[in-house]
Amino acid sequence: MASDHCDSCSRSLRDFAERLRRVWGEFEYKLKEVFRGIVQCTCFGNAPERGTAQALSSLQLMYDDKIPVFNQRSLQALNRLAASQNxxxxxxxxxxxSHISHHLNYPLPDAFLVPVMALLLSPDLDVQKTTSFTLVNLLVKNNVCKESVIEMGMLVPLLELFQSGDPTAQCHSSACVAMLASSELSRHAILVDGIIPLLALAKSYDPAVQQKAAWALLHLTQSDCSRRIICQAGAIPVLVLLLQCSNSEVQFYSCTALCNIAAIREHHPELLSIGAHLSKSLLTLMSSSVQKNSAQACRCLQSLSKNVWVQEQLMDCSCVLSLKALLKSLNAAWIESALTLMCTLSAHPPNCDILINEGxxxxxxQLLHHPRSNSVLISLSCKIITDLCGACTDEQAVTESQCLSGLLRVLLSPSLSDETLLHVTLCLHHLMTWDGLRTKLSSSVTPEQVWRLVELSGQMRNSQLSYNSAAIIHMFKLTEDFLPLLRPHYSAVSKxxxxxxxxxxxxxxxxxxxxIVKLKNDGDFSTVMTNGELEARLWNIHAQTEEMRQLLQMFQPPFPSSGQLFH
Structure with missing residues (x-):
């Protein structure tokens, strides 16, 4: 069955299941003796305990088989024990x-959930803790249907365990609620009765309880309706507080929940009403050694940074250092998060000088020269370069940055889409409007890069890409370094x-x-052009233009009346 969870949650669930297997291994070898000892005890030899003894005997036989047996006899045994006052x-x-949850590899029949409900309602806290722990394992392994758990009313005793004051019970029950909250159909029921208790648990001093509560809150931010409800219940200040927790998983869950909330513009006023505390907490998290937390904080800030006031806070707090650290990550998704935030910052001209001065x-x-760069990263990089260079006149900074050579390098990548190539050629064309950069490019371009530009100019699937590439070729200075690279391709150029x-x-x-005017002084190009279709077409355009000029001279348009002027 496909998982409903992200990679991080899936890892947490696998870790949880592994710990469960280790815990079970510690007492599994004792369980068989416990069953046998209880059954053989004389206190079960007399009525009315005889039925209970038979139930225990049934469970012992079931356990001896190792594989759980689901039949009427075993169901009656479990119902009898669960309903006992003992x-x-x-x-x-x-x-x-717990034994069932450890060995079961297929769905638990719904009828066998009825004793679980009775055990959750037990007045004994240890019974409740063991049962809720078992329910977590069944939910993790998809052995029970989340909707069935909700329909049977198990949410109520699970929420009541929040108030038990026992950290273990709170941890198990909040883990159950987190699993249930991953289901859209179950989420509404949790929002009705569970959001306030969850927010209270999120402020627990126990790290494990905090983690499970934050996990549950994260699941409750996965739809527009539930986001609105938990924000109205006061979740935002609690989630911001959790950003400062020492537990990295709590930081990740709370930051991801805030990302989901920040993705909807209607929640921005409430997020920003917290003041600089939120942006400073996210900036601190962006410097975390746990890179998934850094990237998530970056995503959250990117959503909020559409507000100029937030941008000013980020620039005042030297956010560039953390962003540059993320660019050195090996994870493309984290690099993309950093570049996306940089795009937002570079689009605001007052930020550009600071960003350039920060290197x-x-x-x-350097990123453009790295083999891990993909189409998305390259497109974002081109936008940042264009924004920064459009707001400054420091050619030296661009020259020393290796952006020019990086753009030419990615131009040769065979895997780039036309859209990405469009970004690259547009950026190159923009940089070549600077005389110094045009001179440098004319002397440093390679034969392969010149041919790539000629090739892109001749493709007709994307007219704007063709125009950009041809415009770059036109802007090259016809130096002794450049002309020998272009001459072998004059036939393709003429086409x-x-x-x-x-x-x-x-x-x-x-x-x-x-x-044509620029290249006509080169003898090799003139030879290719002479007596060819290109020359004929050029003369045809010249004739049409001359005819149009003469016709326009014959036409004397009347001056518009005053009424037409001000119409």
Whole structure:
């Protein structure tokens, strides 16, 4: 059965199940003797305890088989023990259910949930703790249906265990509630009765209880309706408080819950009403050595940073250092989180000088040279470079950053989509408007990169990509370093120039004519062009243009009346 949980939650569940197996191993070898000893005791030899003795005998036989047997006899035995007023007998049934949860590899029949409900209602706290622990294991392994657990009314005793004051009972019951909250159908029932007790548990001094409560709150932020309800119940201040917990899992759950809340703009006023405390806590978490927490804090800040006031706080608190640390991560998703936040910050011009002075361009240049870069990371990097270079005039910073060589490098990647290539060529074209960068590029470009630009100029599947690539070629300085790289491709160049001249888009025609004018002084290009279709097309455009000029000279438009001027 497919899991409803993220990778982190799945790891936590596997760890929990492993601990359960270790706990079970410590007393499993004793259980058989316990059953036999109780059954053989003379206190069960007389009525009315005879039925209970038979029930115990049935359970002993079931246990001897190792594999749980679900038939009417075993169900009657468990029902009889669970309904007993004797806490020891109830504990016997609770322990057997623990045995079931350990060995069961298929769904537990719904009828066998009825004794579990009775055991949860036991007045004995140890019975309740054992049963709730068993229920967690059954839920983790998908041996019971979450909706069936809710329909049978088990949520009420589980929530009552929140008030027990026993950390173990609270931990087990909140883990059950967290598992139930992962189901959309069960979530509403928990929101009605469980949100206030959960918020109280989240402020517990016991780390394990806090962790399970934060886990449950996270699941309750997975839909718009439940987010609204828990925010109205006062969850946001509690979640912000949990960001400062020393337990990294609690930090992750609370930060992820805040991410889910921050994804909806209507909750931003309440989040921002906390003041600088939230942004400072997230910034602190962004510097965490636990990188999944750093990345999650970054995502949350990115959602909030659409507010200029939040951006100012981030820049004042030197957020760039933490962002640069995330860029060195080996996890592409975490790098993407950092770049996404940087995109938001770089789009606000007052931030750009600070970002450049902090060496952000150098980090982006290094990232473009790294083999782990993918289409998303490259597109985000191009946007940041364009924003930063558009807001400053420091060519030296760009030159030293290796952004130019990085962009040319990724241009050769065979796996990039047209959309990503569009970002790369647009960024390169923007940088080449600076004379110093154009000179550097003209002397450092490689034969493979020149051919790639020619190749992209001639493709017709994406006209804007074709235009960007041809515009870059046009902007190169025709130096002794560059011309020998372009000359072998003059035939391909003439073909895309011919396509440009044939299009009805004036922008393409102008770029084509401008490129021809620039290259015509090179003898090799003139040879390719002479007496060819390109030259014929150029003369045809010249004739059409001259004819249009003459017609316009013959036309004398009347001056508009005063009424037309102010219409």
């Amino acid at each position: 806490a020891d007998l109830q504990m016997t049934a609770a322990i057997y259910y 952000l361009l150098r980090e982006i240049g 895309y120039l011919l396509l440009f001249l044939k299009t009805r888009d004036v922008k393409f025609q102008q770029l084509g004519i401008s490129t």
